[in-house]
Amino acid sequence: MSRNLISYGMLETSGWIYEGKDLMVNFYKNDKKVISGKYHQGLYYLQGTVSREEANLSKVEKNMTNVWHSRLGHMSLNNMSELVKRGFIIDKEVKTLDFCEHCIIGKSHKQSFPKVKHVTKGILEYVHSDLWGSPSTPDSLAGNKYFVTFIDDFS
Template sequence: MKGLKVDSLYKLQGSTIFGSAAVSSSVSDLDDTKLWHMRLGHISERGMNNLSKRDLLGGHSIGKLDFCEYCIYGKQKIVSFSTAIHKTKGTLDYIHSELWGLSSVPSKGGGARYMLTFIDDFSRKVWVYFLKHKNDVFVTFK
């Protein structure tokens, strides 16, 4: 039976021993550092050292933090598209369009479940159309 004692928390690894047995092994500074790193939401080594100096980690000493693949995954971000520059000189030169739906609740006025918008890039004028069916988009666009 292997037992690990970490902050009065025992983890059993293996089978149970009947009778009297006292098994306790000390956790190394490296395991302790990794455990606190995960407990504190993958805090940096510098942050853990600051907490340790203020005696907020229960007297545990903080060692060198090894590579953490979860920290790398957490710092990934979605690359955004570059900003497009539209040089429109008049109305209806460039139109932005959006179709929203299917709504789970139909509108009170006419039972529409879709909303179609057109925005003129030059004047910023907005047209909104409420549609009952998705296949009404082309007819509305024309």
């Protein structure tokens, strides 16, 4: 506790519970008694000592090989090793390259649509449509920035 005055409301909104009887008040946090106070001349005086808590921290080490891989447009490990040889990257920053999902997706090829011949025998039997627009498209009369085309395959 690093304060001289403590608000019951502040403690309660922080998850503390308190109970009082016989001019004593006890404060609990996570069902554990933390500190007590004794009533004297209109105030509760806390009884106890301040203890300093310890915290252990861990530092996440970035895999600099992956960082350089991303910065250099997903360059291969062999090419990054060449940059190390030429002195452009520090030797200890290029070790092993982890799996990169972006590289796998980037190397995949889209399958084209199968070629289909449309044989239509009447108007509106088969209609091609497309939605066009971008922020640079001039506004329509209604203030929209897109337009739709409908083309009948028969006519």
